[in-house]
Amino acid sequence: MDRSLLDIYGVPRYVKLPVPSAVDFDPNSNPVPYVYPDGSNFTFTMAQIDAFRQDQMFTSNIFGAQIGAAVxxxxxxxxxxHVDKRKTAVFIFNIFNLLFVIIRGILFESYFMGPLAGTYATFTWxxxxxxxxxINASIVSSVMSLLLMITTQISLVLQVRICYALNPRAKxxxxxxxxxxxxxxxxxYIALGIYIIQLRDRPPDPxxxxxxxxxxxxxxxxxIVVFSGTFCWRMFQxxxxxxGMGFTGLGSLESLLxxxxxxxxxxxxFCVAENFLKFGGSASLAQASVALLLPISHLWASSVQTHSKLTLARIEKLQRRGPFQKRLAAMCKARLKDLSNIFKLIGLIIQEYILLCIICLQGTSLRDGQVPPDIEAQQQGDPATPTSAAAVSSKHSKVVSGPGPNPEANHQGSGA
Known part of the structure; x- marks a missing residue:
């Protein structure tokens, strides 16, 4: 029983492990060895595990947001x-787009929560x-992405076909x-999907x-940009x-634009964010955004369509309107008239304020015992004309006391 492990199994009792130096030791760059079933090893670092987990969290949040928005x-x-519009091809493909977004998001969420997204399975394949x-759910998620790609392209083709329906040659x-x-x-996209599906348990070629x-x-x-640019140019025209016909406000064409x-x-x-900024899962938002925006634009256009219809009264109003230059001149004239009225009102307010200040100054001069300027000028200009002191006092008492009964008249009445 005292025989050593070296004698029995050919291995030493103790194993010497290399201890890293405490100087400049970085745990994130510390290598972690993994062993394959065949005995070979695979080494990676803690920083790679953290980056992988962060990418998983970011991508799962993106797919969760897509599921909620699509629902x-x-x-x-x-x-x-409306029931009549549910039979159109545009409505049917919009429904398929939303369903594929929901199913794809659920499958990818199950992938990130399943065993395929584990650290060992991800790094060792x-x-x-x-x-x-x-494994089958992962394959179906790739198929859903492919179907979403196809239905999105068909929806864009239908959009362009409808907006160029009146111009067959250009259409x-x-x-x-x-x-x-x-x-x-x-x-x-199909070629890349087939390549990934055929790999199964083999790592892809970098x-x-x-x-x-x-x-x-x-x-x-x-x-998507080519389809949308063609559609936007037609809507802009x-x-x-x-x-030019005189319609104003937000109509169905503006909402589609x-x-x-x-x-x-x-x-x-989203393509730039995926390829250059390295935001995992951003490329999936390119198709999902189209699948969400197309039905929203149709709902918006149908809701404002009633406000953009021509009526007999509107046609008559448009016919009565003159050329644009005359309407612009009339509008400028009306604005100038409004400004002149505002300036007149301001002038009247200033004039009333100045008159009120003059009246207050005249009342202050009487209380101080000074002769008002108008009385002094009257005495100097016509000395022969007698001026009754009672009349002067009665006149300027009205200025001092303001409107109301004459206090001097009341005094005479009481004396009588």
């Missing part, structure tokens, strides 16, 4: 949209102990150009993923013509 928009669409249901050229760009982006992911994200964002500009800007920003 709210879907409920509003089902409650507000060893999925021997992972249930098949978790086919624009649809051909935009459709080709969308087809290239969709094909690249030489492929280094350029494949940014390229696919850029193609998807570029296709329509709004300009509408303003605002939503189109949002679809034009947001995907590009």
């Amino acid at each position: 709210v928009v879907l409920a509003v669409m089902l409650c507000i949209t 060893d999925i021997t102990g992972i249930p098949a249901s978790a 086919y050229r624009i649809l051909g150009t935009c459709g080709s760009i969308g087809a290239v982006a969709t094909a690249a 030489r492929i993923t280094k350029w494949a992911n940014p390229t696919v994200n850029a193609l998807v964002a570029f296709s 329509s709004v300009k013509n509408r303003r 605002i939503s189109g500009c949002q679809c034009l800007v947001y995907p590009a920003l």
